[in-house]
Amino acid sequence: MHVIDYDVLNGYVDEKNFSMLRTELIGLNKVDIAEFLGKLERDIMIRVFRILPKDISAEVFSHLESEDQGDIISSITDTEIKKLIDDLFLDDMVDLVEEVPANLVTRILRNATPETRKLINTYLSYPEESAGSIMTNEMVELHDRLTVKEAINHIRKTGIDKETIYTCYCIDNGRHLIGTVDFADLVFNKSDALIRDIMDEDKQLVYVNTLDDQEKVADIAKKYDLLAVPVVDNEKRLVGMVTIDDIIDIIEEETTEDFEKMAALLPSEDVYLKTPVHILVKNRIGWLLILMISATLTGFIIQSFEDMLAVITGLTAAIPIITGTGGNAGNQSSTLAIRSLALGEIELKDWFKVLFKEIRVAVACGAILGIVNFARMQIMGSAGSMLVYLTVSLAMFFAVVMAKMIGCLLPMLAKLVKIDPAVIAGPVISTLVDSLSLLVYFVIARAFLI
Amino acid sequence: MHVIDYDVLNGYVDEKNFSMLRTELIGLNKVDIAEFLGKLERDIMIRVFRILPKDISAEVFSHLESEDQGDIISSITDTEIKKLIDDLFLDDMVDLVEEVPANLVTRILRNATPETRKLINTYLSYPEESAGSIMTNEMVELHDRLTVKEAINHIRKTGIDKETIYTCYCIDNGRHLIGTVDFADLVFNKSDALIRDIMDEDKQLVYVNTLDDQEKVADIAKKYDLLAVPVVDNEKRLVGMVTIDDIIDIIEEETTEDFEKMAALLPSEDVYLKTPVHILVKNRIGWLLILMISATLTGFIIQSFEDMLAVITGLTAAIPIITGTGGNAGNQSSTLAIRSLALGEIELKDWFKVLFKEIRVAVACGAILGIVNFARMQIMGSAGSMLVYLTVSLAMFFAVVMAKMIGCLLPMLAKLVKIDPAVIAGPVISTLVDSLSLLVYFVIARAFLI
Numbered sequence: 044m045h046v047i048d049y050d051v052l053n054g055y056v057d058e059k060n061f062s063m064l065r066t067e068l069i070g071l072n073k074v075d076i077a078e079f080l081g082k083l084e085r086d087i088m089i090r091v092f093r094i095l096p097k098d099i100s101a102e103v104f105s106h107l108e109s110e111d112q113g114d115i116i117s118s119i120t121d122t123e124i125k126k127l128i129d130d131l132f133l134d135d136m137v138d139l140v141e142e143v144p145a146n147l148v149t150r151i152l153r154n155a156t157p158e159t160r161k162l163i164n165t166y167l168s169y170p171e172e173s174a175g176s177i178m179t180n181e182m183v184e185l186h187d188r189l190t191v192k193e194a195i196n197h198i199r200k201t202g203i204d205k206e207t208i209y210t211c212y213c214i215d216n217g218r219h220l221i222g223t224v225d226f227a228d229l230v231f232n233k234s235d236a237l238i239r240d241i242m243d244e245d246k247q248l249v250y251v252n253t254l255d256d257q258e259k260v261a262d263i264a265k266k267y268d269l270l271a272v273p274v275v276d277n278e279k280r281l282v283g284m285v286t287i288d289d290i291i292d293i294i295e296e297e298t299t300e301d302f303e304k305m306a307a308l309l310p311s312e313d314v315y316l317k318t319p320v321h322i323l324v325k326n327r328i329g330w331l332l333i334l335m336i337s338a339t340l341t342g343f344i345i346q347s348f349e350d351m352l353a354v355i356t357g358l359t360a361a362i363p364i365i366t367g368t369g370g371n372a373g374n375q376s377s378t379l380a381i382r383s384l385a386l387g388e389i390e391l392k393d394w395f396k397v398l399f400k401e402i403r404v405a406v407a408c409g410a411i412l413g414i415v416n417f418a419r420m421q422i423m424g425s426a427g428s429m430l431v432y433l434t435v436s437l438a439m440f441f442a443v444v445m446a447k448m449i450g451c452l453l454p455m456l457a458k459l460v461k462i463d464p465a466v467i468a469g470p471v472i473s474t475l476v477d478s479l480s481l482l483v484y485f486v487i488a489r490a491f492l493i
Numbered sequence: 494m495h496v497i498d499y500d501v502l503n504g505y506v507d508e509k510n511f512s513m514l515r516t517e518l519i520g521l522n523k524v525d526i527a528e529f530l531g532k533l534e535r536d537i538m539i540r541v542f543r544i545l546p547k548d549i550s551a552e553v554f555s556h557l558e559s560e561d562q563g564d565i566i567s568s569i570t571d572t573e574i575k576k577l578i579d580d581l582f583l584d585d586m587v588d589l590v591e592e593v594p595a596n597l598v599t600r601i602l603r604n605a606t607p608e609t610r611k612l613i614n615t616y617l618s619y620p621e622e623s624a625g626s627i628m629t630n631e632m633v634e635l636h637d638r639l640t641v642k643e644a645i646n647h648i649r650k651t652g653i654d655k656e657t658i659y660t661c662y663c664i665d666n667g668r669h670l671i672g673t674v675d676f677a678d679l680v681f682n683k684s685d686a687l688i689r690d691i692m693d694e695d696k697q698l699v700y701v702n703t704l705d706d707q708e709k710v711a712d713i714a715k716k717y718d719l720l721a722v723p724v725v726d727n728e729k730r731l732v733g734m735v736t737i738d739d740i741i742d743i744i745e746e747e748t749t750e751d752f753e754k755m756a757a758l759l760p761s762e763d764v765y766l767k768t769p770v771h772i773l774v775k776n777r778i779g780w781l782l783i784l785m786i787s788a789t790l791t792g793f794i795i796q797s798f799e800d801m802l803a804v805i806t807g808l809t810a811a812i813p814i815i816t817g818t819g820g821n822a823g824n825q826s827s828t829l830a831i832r833s834l835a836l837g838e839i840e841l842k843d844w845f846k847v848l849f850k851e852i853r854v855a856v857a858c859g860a861i862l863g864i865v866n867f868a869r870m871q872i873m874g875s876a877g878s879m880l881v882y883l884t885v886s887l888a889m890f891f892a893v894v895m896a897k898m899i900g901c902l903l904p905m906l907a908k909l910v911k912i913d914p915a916v917i918a919g920p921v922i923s924t925l926v927d928s929l930s931l932l933v934y935f936v937i938a939r940a941f942l943i
Contacts, residue, residue, distance in 0.1 A: 047696065072697045074717050199680055208677050209659050209720075226676070227658050230649055246497065247522045265745075267524050268738040270659075270720065287737055288718040294741065295715075298748050299832055306828035307821055315833045316846060323850070324857045327825050334821050335862055335889075336869060341813040346876050349810065353803045360799065363791040363927055366813060371757055371784050371920065375777050378756035382749055383765045396766060400773070407774045412785055419786060426796050439785075470821065477813055 047075050056087060065094045073099055077106030089118045101130030109142035110317070116147045124154040132206050133159070134179035134289065137166045174260050175253030177293070178274045178283030183211040185238050187221060192234035198226070210271040212281050213242045220250055220273055220281040250275050253282060260285050261293045262387070301385065304465035305378070307334060334470050340478045341366075348485040355492055357427020361435045362481065368412060369442035369480035370473050376401055376450030377468045384454060384464055394455050401451040402444065409443035434484075434491045441487070442480035449475060497525050506537060515544050523549055527556035539568045551580030559592035560767065566597045574604040582656050583609070584629035584739065587616045624710050625703030627743070628724045628733030633661040635688050637671060642684035648676070660721040662731050663692045670700055670723055670731040700725050703732060710735050711743045712837070751835060754915035755828070757784060784920050790928045791816075798935040805942055807877020811885040812931070818862060819892035819930035820923050826851055826900030827918045834904060834914055844905050851901040852894065859893035884934075884941045891937070892930035899925060 055064035068076050068091075076095070080088050080103070092115055095103060104112060104127060116124065116139075128136065128151065136155075140148050140163055152160050162180060169175030183205050185194050194211070202208040211229075213222035222242030232241050250273040251260050264272050264287065272290070274283040300310040307330035311318065345352070345362070352359045380397065383389040389397055413436040419425075420432040427435075453472055454464035505514035518526050518541075526545070530538050530553065542565055545553060554562060554577060566574065566589075578586065578601065586605075590598050590613055602610050612630065619625030633655050635644050644661070652658040661679075663672035672692030682691050700723040701710050714722050714737065722740070724733040750760040757780035761768065795802070795812070802809045830847065833839040839847060863886040869875075870882040877885075903922055904914035 070696045072693075072699065072717060075696075195680070202677065203681055208680070227652065230645070230658070231653055243522075246520045246525075249522065265741055267522060270737070287720070291715055291741065291744070294744060295836065299836070302752075302828050302832050306824050308825050308828065314838050315829055316839060316843060316850075320850060320853045320857070323854045324861075327822075327854065328858050328861055331818065331821055331825075331858060331862055331893075332865055335814060335818045335866060338814040338817045339869065339873065341817070342810040342875065345810040345813070346807075349806070349876070352809060356799070357796075359802060359809055360792040360795040362812060363795070363816060363931070364785060364788040367788045367791070367924070367927060368781065368785045370923075371781055372777075374756045375758050375781075378752055378758065379765055382752050386745065386749070388764050389766060393766060400766075400770060403770045404773045404777065407770070408778050408781060411774075411778055412781055415782055416785060419789065423789065425792065426799070443781075473820075474817070477817060481813070 047071060047079070049079070052079060056083065056091070061091070061094050064091065065096075069096060069099070073102045074106050076103045081108060081111055085114050089115055093119065093123070097126060097130075101127055105131060105135040108314075108317075109139070112139055113143040113147055116143060116151060121150075121154055124151065128155050128159065132179055132181055133162060133166070134177065134206070137163055137176070140167065169253060172257045173253060174251045174255045174257060174272075174274045174285060175283070177257055177260070177289055178253070178285050179206050180283050181206045182271070182273070182281075182284040183208050184218075184281065185211050185213050185224065187213045187215060187237075187239035187242065189238045190234065191229050191232050191236045191238070191241070194224075194238055195229055195234075198229075206284075207271055207286055210269070210284070212273050212284070213238055213244075214281050218280045220248070220275050220279055222248060223273065249273075250279075251285075252277065257285075257293045258297055261290050261297065264290045265294075301381070301465040304463060305381070305468045305470075307331065307470040330470055334474055337474050338477070340474070341481055344478060344481045344485065348489075351485070351489060351493060355427070355431065355488070357425060357431040358434075358488055358492075360426060361431075361438075362484070364416075365435065365438055365442050365484050366477045366480045368439055369446040369476045372405070372408060372443040373446030373450035373472050373476040376405075376447040377454055377472050380451045380454040381464045381468050384458060389455075391455055391459055394452070397451050397455070398448065401447045405444040405447035408447070409440040412443055413437065413440040430491055431488075434488050437491075438480070438484035438487050441483045442476075445479055445483065446476045449479070497521060497529070499529070502529060506533065506541070511541070511544050514541065515546075519546060519549070523552045524556050526553045531558060531561055535564050539565055543569065543573070547576060547580075551577055555581060555585040558764070558767075559589070562589055563593040563597055566593060566601060571600075571604055574601065578605050578609065582629055582631055583612060583616070584627065584656070587613055587626070590617065619703060622707045623703060624701045624705045624707060624722075624724045624735060625733070627707055627710070627739055628703070628735050629656050630733050631656045632721070632723070632731075632734040633658050634668075634731065635661050635663050635674065637663045637665060637687070637689035637692065639688045640684065641679050641682050641686045641688070641691070644674075644688055645679055645684075648679075656734075657721055657736050660719070660734070662723050662734070663688055663694075664731050668730045670698070670725050670729055672698060673723065699723075700729075701735075702727065707735075707743045708747055711740050711747065714740045715744075747835075751831065751915040754913060755831070755918045755920075757781070757920035780920055784924055787924050788927070790924070791931055794928060794931045794935065798939075801935070801939060801943065805877070805881065805938070807875060807881040808884075808938055808942075810876060811881075811888075812934075814866075815885065815888055815892050815934050816927045816930050818889055819896040819926045822855070822858060822862075822893040823896030823900035823922050823926040826855075826897040827904055827922050830901045830904040831914045831918050834908060839905075841905055841909055844902070847901050847905070848898065851897045855894040855897035858897070859890040862893055863887065863890040880941055881938075884938045888930070888934035888937050891933045892926075895929055895933065896926045899929070 052067060080092060140151060166176060183198055183202060198208050209226045211224050212220055213224060215221050222244040224238060224242040228241050249263055249267050253274055253276055260272050271284045271286045273281060276282050303310045309326040311326050416439050417432050417436040450472055453467050457464045457467040502517060530542060590601060616626060633648055633652060648658050659676045661674045662670055663674060665671050672694040674688060674692040678691050699713055699717050703724055703726055710722050721734045721736045723731060726732050753760045759776040761776050866889050867882050867886040900922055903917050907914045907917040
């Protein structure tokens with residue numbers, strides 16, 4: 044792997060030897076240049092950015108974090124802004140306008156061409172996380188009547204400004220999407236072949252609507268191994284595309300959201316270290332309060348059995364072991380169900396298959412856990428009689444079976460009523476399982492021991 | 494989006510009208526054909542597969558699940574196997590050989606050319622989840638002395654068998670990787686330009702070693718927005734590449750692994766519905782047993798305070814509320830830490846920044862939770878005196894602060910000692926937080942109430 048000698052680069056910065064720094068930077072990958080810039084002090088960063096050759100500065104800019112982008116925009120001249128906007132891809136422009144403060148947005152839009160301004164406003168009007176809001180309009184469009192040779196010439200002339208030339212979209216006179224053609228197919232076909240004869244059409248044509256959720260864009264790209272997904276309007280006119288690098292970002296974003304929801308956090312797109320404390324508190328306190336208050340239920344259950352607990356030695360000590368084991372067992376099932384739903388490995392109609400499988404798994408796991416627990420209590424000489432040991436072990440068995448049933452069913456039920464399964468998963472299930480495990484435990488104890 | 498009329502297709506299957514079925518299938522996307530095949534009965538599936546035109550059957554085959562692939566291999570003739578192997582990409586071949594039963598592997602290898610056989614054996618000898626084990630050798634290699642025109646002609650002739658032509662790798666006489674060139678750069682450059690003059694080289698060159706973990710391959714592809722990552726041996730000779738579609742699979746696989754580990758499951762690559770019950774039990778029971786037995790610790794803590802609990806009304810009922818809230822608070826922090834580590838948003842050297850931030854968040858959350866809890870107990874008229882309410886609220890505050898500190902530090906500590914943070918996360922932290930919350934609670938209670 045290439046190694047970047049930050050000491051050398053920082054040395055030039057310290058010496059203010061910007062011409063040597065420039066020479067050194069030009070040889071680097073644009074991603075690495077952006078990473079280097081991101082680590083500099085604000086003023087130095089802006090100064091170094093401005094000495095970059097114009098042909099790479101837009102790409103470097105697009106890899107910077109939005110905070111640094113804002114700093115640069117607010118410090119460069121209108122002419123420089125014009126040039127930068129001109130070189131940025133439209134989707135990066137839209138990202139920029141979404142992230143920077145309002146006064147900078149005004150400045151950016153003032154320096155954009157009327158066309159670009161109109162386009163940006165259109166993109167901003169699409170719902171958040173929709174295909175329309177993340178697409179770019181810089182795709183290769185080919186009329187279906189062109190020959191391969193004409194198409195390649197067209198791409199040679201116009202392709203340099205496109206975000207990718209590897210997937211080309213075929214349109215008719217009304218700009219309707221009627222097919223796609225891989226650049227490779229252009230290369231491998233005879234130069235007088237017609238685009239319409241070599242394109243994938245009809246039942247092979249894969250696309251999304253501007254209003255479709257970004258998750259659908261990612262699912263389609265994954266399923267069909269696409270490098271770009273075309274976006275059409277309600278009349279099936281081609282309006283944009285989403286490229287694979289953005290699709291990977293979507294996949295990561297959606298996964299992070301699932302992780303956060305399962306951990307009872309409000310989803311956030313902010314980078315952890317740059318998020319202020321009060322925002323972090325805001326993202327966390329809501330669920331913590333809801334769960335704390337709903338845990339009152341477990342308190343009530345214990346309270347109503349308090350007399351029994353005070354009388355029979357050993358019962359209280361086993362409470363966290365039973366609720367903990369139930370919680371862990373349920374968590375396993377709900378995580379598998381949520382992940383399998385997200386990956387499309389199970390569907391709602393499979394609910395009985397899943398339930399039946401989980402019950403068998405639960406009976407096996409519950410039996411093993413119950414037996415081992417009985418042995419554990421004997422070996423450790425836990426407080427309480429043999430009958431208490433038996434009660435705890437039996438309660439553990441039922442808690443595990445119940446937890447796994449709830450764990451697999453609840454995410455599917457959530458999906459059925461259009462709630463995100465991940466929200467239901469961690470937090471809600473664990474509170475429910477806690478209460479039910481306790482109830483099962485105390486009911487068995489009362490039947491056996493009183 | 495294209496809609497596939499399964500009723501029509503199934504109608505042809507029922508009528509055994511295979512010629513119409515064939516005509517209908519040819520028009521479809523190969524991914525959809527594979528999906529359709531996957532839903533048929535074994536014998537019908539094999540029969541339909543065999544009527545597919547030879548030029549699409551290999552690609553359809555590569556999209557089938559390994560079980561169906563095995564069924565097909567075991568039912569077709571040696572000649573058909575030879576043809577199929579010939580048309581499959583090498584990485585799909587390696588996947589196949591890894592998944593099907595041993596007797597089929599013998600049959601496949603017997604029908605492969607000696608060269609392919611040797612290659613497969615080499616790939617199988619790389620460690621699991623290494624770059625070497627997932628790469629393909631079907632990449633475009635260009636000598637750096639070629640002109641653009643010669644390069645394009647070379648790709649026209651040989652590219653049809655390559656997995657992608659969009660990223661080309663430049664090599665010297667010793668087959669060392671010395672640069673990469675995008676196909677687009679070939680298109681946009683003059684035909685007499687030399688490859689060596691237009692390639693990205695040196696400090697821009699991004700590659701991995703055969704022994705690098707697949708996670709590194711994915712990280713690099715994401716960071717540099719690559720469509721393919723080249724793989725080299727210890728002498729920096731080009732031996733393979735990993736393409737973006739496989740990289741997306743790696744990202745999903747690694748994420749699923751993290752989900753599973755955090756839910757105290759052994760990671761498994763099997764599809765849920767196709768995994769036998771005893772395997773599911775095996776993947777789950779280990780952690781459940783370990784956690785159940787380590788929860789004994791909480792049992793001990795309760796046991797040693799049992800006299801106090803029996804005497805002071807209201808203390809026992811609050812146990813699950815305090816451990817639950819502590820668990821939820823810790824879970825939030827550990828999930829954020831694990832995900833941020835996985836995405837590279839925080840590094841080990843940031844530990845103090847993270848800790849400091851978490852402490853401030855924890856103090857705010859803990860204070861709010863404590864106060865609301867106090868109000869809750871009063872409003873609900875919970876059992877116990879005002880002093881019990883105060884004890885519970887104070888314990889909740891400290892439990893939250895402690896849980897969040899453990900939650901953010903433990904994943905980083907795990908990473909430091911090269912344990913996967915995700916393994917430590919869910920299960921281990923919750924057991925630890927349970928015990929410590931209880932201890933804090935009882936110590937405060939003893940100080941205040943006895």
